[in-house]
Amino acid sequence: MNENDSHNEHVKAITPEQQNQVPWKERFxxxxxxxxxxxxxxxxxxxxMIFYTDTFGISAAAVGTLFFVARFFDAVDGPFWGIMIDHTHTKWGKSRPYWLWFSIPFAVFCVLVFTTPNLSLTGKLIWAYITYIGxxxxYSAVNIPITSILPSLTSNPQxxxxxxxxxQFMGTAGAAIITGITLSMxxxxxxxxxTSKRGWFIWALIVGIIVVIIFAIVFKNTNERVQTKSSRQSIPIKESFKALKRNWPWAIIIFIxxxxxxxxxxxxxxxxYFFKYNMHDATLSSFILSLQFVSLIAVVLxxxxxRHIGKRNTMLGGMILACVGQLLxxxxxxxxNVPIIVGATIVGYMGTGYVSGLIAVMLADAVDYGEWKNGVRAEGIVTSFSSFSAKLGMGFGGVITGWILTETGYIANHAQTxxxxxxIELNYIWVPLxxxxxxxxxxxxxxxxxxxxxxxxxxxxxxxxxxxxQ
Known part of the structure; x- marks a missing residue:
């Protein structure tokens, strides 16, 4: 048996499930x-939002307007970063360098957004606009690469x-930890x-330092191993948008x-707000938010x-559970009734646990679909709309919350009508449903x-x- 025959036998011995496996160190x-x-x-x-209204002294309506205005920047920055990724070619790859270049600026603004300089109301609004939009x-600069790099880490769907x-397990853990301990810290x-200005600043500073250290580890230990003809060359902007043509899976996932x-x-x-004013026990909010850990069960499953019922049906089941949770x-x-609220929250988090992690996978599939259907592989532009659509949704959520609170007569740090x-209940239950x-x-x-x-x-x-x- 010659060398080529030996190589061919080795290739045949590798099952599709074994191809492009990522080492555990890199997975973590x-x-x-x-x-x-x-x-x-x-x-x-x-x-x-509650920092702005109850600590910094900005009205709920003004905060809602801020969140709405910021969405116009999202309409540009998401596709911008996606195009930049598609035009980036370094010894580190296309997506990895963005963690090296932008993690520190991102962390700095994470601190500034919770900083409260002694300014007039107009000055406070200007500060809030600059720091929040910044x-x-x-965030897009460090978040979009998380999704855009996935098709380059492996071509194996499973x-x-x-x-x-x-x-998603680690992301949910991060969310549960930060939402569960922030008020205490x-x-x-x-x-x-x-509502301490000093407390918010110091805690934001600590979180910012941790974020920079973590992104340094991510940059060091990941590897863009899937190389295609498209990934080795810059794609003209007009050409990259062709990957979205008739890409219905992409359109559906972006809308979702x-x-x-x-x-x-x-x-x-x-x-x-709900536990501070409706339930008259703000400390309960930290416990309820920490219940996100329950969603890790769904993430693991x-x-x-x-594998058994498909990605679409798994996500659909998660959405149904989330709806049931809101009704409960x-x-x-x-x-x-606190026990019912706790039970309902657990059911809802089980549902969202099935949803969040699959969005990135389905977007990676949309990258493949765009190449399969249109002959153009553009990881950056296809996945960049994930950050844009999520932030657009979060922004409109902020607008809706601010508008409803204002229209129903919310006054910070007072007994509510x-x-x-x-x-508050409308925002907490029915809009999410x-x-x-x-x-x-x-x-x-x-x-x-x-x-x-x-x-x-x-x-x-x-x-x-x-x-x-080649």
Whole structure:
């Protein structure tokens, strides 16, 4: 047997499931990227509104307007970073360098957004606009590469699910940790007050330093191993947008990402309001938010579930559970029954645990679909809309929350009227339910699972041919 025959026998011995496997050290390092993002941005998404209204002294209406204006920047910055990634070619790859270049600026703005300089009301608004839009834009710079690098880490569909599951596990852990301990840490550094300016600043500074260290580890230990003809050359902007032509899986997932995060944002950012004013026990909000750890059970089960019933059906089941959780939450809220609220929250988090991790996987599939359908592989532009749509949804969630609180008469740090309490409940229960239900309906039109094997087989042949021509 000659050397070529021996090589061919070795290739035949490798099953499709073994191809492009990622070592465990790299799997864990990749998952830390979402841990770092959630550690910082979940703190912003969950607590920034109540920080602005109850600590910095900005009205809910003004905060809602800020969140709305910031969305115009999202319309540009997401695709901008995606195009930049598609035009980046370094010895480190296309996506990895962005963690090296932008983690420190991102962390700096994470601190600035929770800093309270002594300014007039107009000055406070200007400061809030500059720091919030700055952290929003820089978040895209470090977050979009997390999704854009996934197709380059492995071409194995099941390995992508595994990677995304581990990433989601760590991301959820980061979110649960930061939302569960933030108020306690702010009070610790702020002499017992959860509205302390000093407490918010010191805690944000600590989180920012941790984020920089984590991204350094992610950069060092990841590897862009899947190389194609497209990934080795710059793609003209006009050409990269061709990957979106008739890419219905991409369009569906982007819409779901928007409406899902709109619902998630409205719920998370009024959780503190709900327990502070409706339940008269703000400390309960930290416990409820920490229940996100429950979703880790669903995250761990996601690879097994998606292998047996498909990614679409797994996500659909998660959306249904999330809807059931919100309906149970309405029952608990109407009776102010803490055990029912806890049970409802657990059911809801089990549902969202199945959803969040699969969004990135389905976007990676959309990259493949765009190449399969249109002959253009543009990881950056295809996945960049994930950050754009999520932040757009979160922004509109902020707008809706601010508008409802203002219209129903919310006044910071005062006993609320029945109308204001109803407005808080509307944000906490019914807006999220609408987002989850509409996401579930949209999934009924997603059919990539049916053609995935043929798509991957055709692309494997295409890549082998292209690589042989190099």
């Amino acid at each position: 390092s990749y998952s830390l990227s979402d841990f770092a993002c959630n550690l910082s941005f979940q703190m912003i998404g969950t607590y920034l 952290v929003d834009v820089l 390995e992508r699910v595994t990677l995304s599951t581990i990433r 702010v009070a610790f550094f702020g002499n017992g007050s959860t 990402n928007f409406i899902y995060w709109l619902g998630m944002q409205t719920r998370s950012q009024v959780t503190v 996601t690879p097994w579930t998606s 939450l309405s029952w608990g809220a109407s009776s102010l 029945s109308a204001a309490l109803h407005g 609408f987002g989850f239900a509409l996401s579930g309906i949209s999934l009924l039109f997603y059919h990539v699972d049916r053609i995935e094997k043929k798509m991957q087989s055709d692309l494997a042949i295409k890549h082998t041919k292209e690589n042989a021509e």
